[in-house]
Amino acid sequence: MSSIRSVVSTLSKNPLVLKVRKTAFKGTTEYWESRYAKGGNSGAGSYGREAEWKAEVVNDWVAELGVASVVDLGCGDGNQLGLAKYPRYLGMDPSATAVRMCMERFADDPTKSFLAYDPQALADPAGWLRGDLALSMEVIFHLIEEELFENYMTRLFASAERYVVICSNDTSGSEQGPTERHRDFTKWIERTQQEWELDRRVEPPSDINLMSSFFLYKRKA
Ligand SMILES: C[S@@+](CC[C@H](N)C(=O)[O-])C[C@H]1O[C@@H](n2cnc3c(N)ncnc32)[C@H](O)[C@@H]1O
Secondary structure, three states, X not given: OHHHHHHHHHXXXXXXXXXXXXXXOOOHHHHHHHXXXXXXXXXXXXXXXXXXXXXXXXXXXXXXXXXXXXXXXXXXXXXXXXHOOOOOEEEEEOOHHHHHHHHHXXXXXXXXEEEEOOHHHOOOOOOOOOEEEEXXXXXXXXXXXXXXXXXXXXXXXXXXXXXXXXXXXOXXXXXXXXXXXXXXXXXXXXXXXXXXXXXXXXXXXXXXXOOOEEEEEEEOO
């Protein structure tokens, strides 16, 4: 498995492959919908040992902090969610195909709701879509357009009463192709979200093939 990843990683840095992929890229929202519609999934980080580690971190925090509800912005195909232990959950994603996959998979689970949404056509100042904890797992470094990034980050913090959990890469400039844009998102949070403070940061263990770390933000007292 690791040799396949290394070939994919080498190919994804090839200038010709990068040029073809950049020309074909139509935007973040279109990219993910078309990927799921063609039978694709949420990516390697949402499967296997990587998904297990991500679930362990969030499940432990949810239990320890007594979190009653989770709003997940960018829930994906539901494979990662299959490992989650949350009392009450709302999964949102701009890809209607991904949301339908979740609806089908969790059709018998009354604790989980799902919503496909258009990031440019949703305002929730009244807090209908707010939870105890807002979750963002491996979404931020896939947000290519600046406006989409600003929209997403603002919505993420507005979706949380007490905690925000982010799993992403915090180093700019290490992209592996046109579907990634790495940003120092912690600086954006420091600059714009003054009611929030970083409480914990957890790095992946050496056997986990993820470039993301976990960040737990809590609302200041
Ligand atoms: C790499 S997948 C991660 C899925 C899931 N969080 C996980 O960890 O398995 C990235 C997801 O982000 C979603 N996404 C893209 N743009 C988004 C946006 N503006 N708001 C919320 N989710 C978005 C994609 O549709 C895709 O399902």
